[in-house]
Amino acid sequence: MSMANGTKPPSSPQPLTPETARSLVDSVEAFLFDCDGVIWKGDKLIEGVPLALQALRSLGKKLVFVTNNSRKSRKQYAKKFASLGLDVSEEEIFSSSFAAAMFLKQRNFPKEKKVYAVGEEGILEELTLAGFSCLGGPEDGKKEIELKNNFWFEHDKSVGAVVVGLDQYINYYKLQQIPKVGFLRKVTLCNSNEISSQKDNSDRYATLCIRENPGCLFIATNRDAVGHMTDLQEWPGAGCMVGAVAGSTGKEPTVVGKPSTFLMDFLLERFQIETSRMCMVGDRLDTDILFGQNAGCKTLLVLSGVTSLSDLQHPTNEIHPDYYASNVVDFVELSRTCPL
Template sequence: MSVTAQAAGNGATRPQRASLEDKKSMLDKVDCFIFDCDGVIWRGDSVIEGVPETLDMLRAMGKQLIFVTNNSTKSRAGYLKKFTGLGLNVEAAEIYSSSYAAAAYLESIQFAKEKKVYVVGEVGIQEELDLKGISHIGGPADGDKKVELTPGMLLEHDHDVGAVVVGFDRNINYYKIQMATLCIRENPGCLFIATNTDAVTHLTDAQEWAGNGSMVGAIKGSTKREPIVVGKPAEFMLENIATQFGLQRSQICMVGDRLDTDILFGKNGGLATILCLSGVTTEEQLLSPDNSIHPDCYMDSLAALLEAKQPVAA
């Protein structure tokens, strides 16, 4: 499939807008599509035009669909409610959230049963930890806690915390940052896990909002530790998806709206990649000489695949 072109004079390739033949070729060779959600399926609380019809077309063609989100505020069950509420026909088994990835990672390393997780984040992480039988503290329960900096103040922390999981948290505060810092710095072997390091997120369709990168960055700054990232573009998420769904990477196409998470996730994992301009990345940013992350092709939105709809056999 011809989806790149030689840049004038230097032999480098640049991303190409998908032609009809590119779309048909992608549909022919791909058995499974992994979709980012924010910016590809929806923006905030609004479904992107043409997406329901596109998903129906792909299902009719026998494609496997997996919906992946770095947003950890909801569990898979919580995201299923969002899909259903938006009128999208999606099954729970097709959803893979970074909240689930955090719990799955801890399970994969056989996290000690006697240890706890301190959660900087929302209920989605806690619900997924519960399903894995992993004890946890923090989360929304610490949302209203304040630190009174009186003379000699010392904040006690739980020495049984063996991991701190940091996800997007609309109620992050100084208490949570200090508690996470104490656990990571003072509990021997305590893990620092980030669901993702996204700079921005789409909480509403009106604007971009500060993402989990701001929460993770605060704790990186106080601990001088780099986190284990389990969401896109980390290898763990892709390996876990491929294993869970019994997929070969050559069968998969990653469809996203972010270069540094979605497309990098696909490129690093050896997947085909499609960038949709319906979310964070603009065409100007994609084609900028400063950008080195190139999808196999790009299109205005997922609905552009409808052009390649194959007729149903009589």
């Protein structure tokens, strides 16, 4: 392959060869896999993946699954892996829903406050498991509002954080809930015991809250533009819902999923492996590959998901993985064709 012959600049990604695939396997102790577009598409397994993962396990490699898709909890993901015939334990799974819960835990988010979730079951389940009280989620997807005079949208004054992830039940009710929980001028939730119902005071107070003491947290599980929610198509990802909330609050969120390396601490604690001896395998440049690079891991892009070879090689692309391969199966196959 012409790109591997040394005529390209060093930053140019290399297609895997039997030799580089083998060398990658040899030099790495833990493989971090993205899921959508790498292991499966929607609920459909990518063919050959179980054997490929098994081959890596038989070489003593640790396998970890790091997914930005917040629709499921770790427990739900473990069930999904099982249903697809993959033996993966809950402890090997790091989802952005889990990341959101861990972020609040790490920040000592007060248990007497509530979390409003724009998202699906996974976020609610992880938050609940971590001991937090939640509102929102799929339940609010059925709620409607009528924009008419004298109607007052009442919100829960004890909400101190909003977590936004992928939400196929997004609606105007939820979006109105958001601005009312802490970002806008008229909102007084940053410090609930100082709430004033008097308009002028609350205006002034909330302006201070937002600009100088933004007590209400705005957490995004991730900002993926799209993802393979089904096998045949890409669908709007959490970047869509996060964009909506950012657009109506004028605030930018704290992102806890990839490419943020927030999860890496939990992963390192569990696996005790240097990041230089880890390889991130994913299908997205701006989340997976960037996450791997941010964390100091080796990186392998697979073309089985949202990124095409022309995307990777496009002059405007600035994110270059160490290597790329068609898919996980090809990577493992290649490494096995190289003699010891």
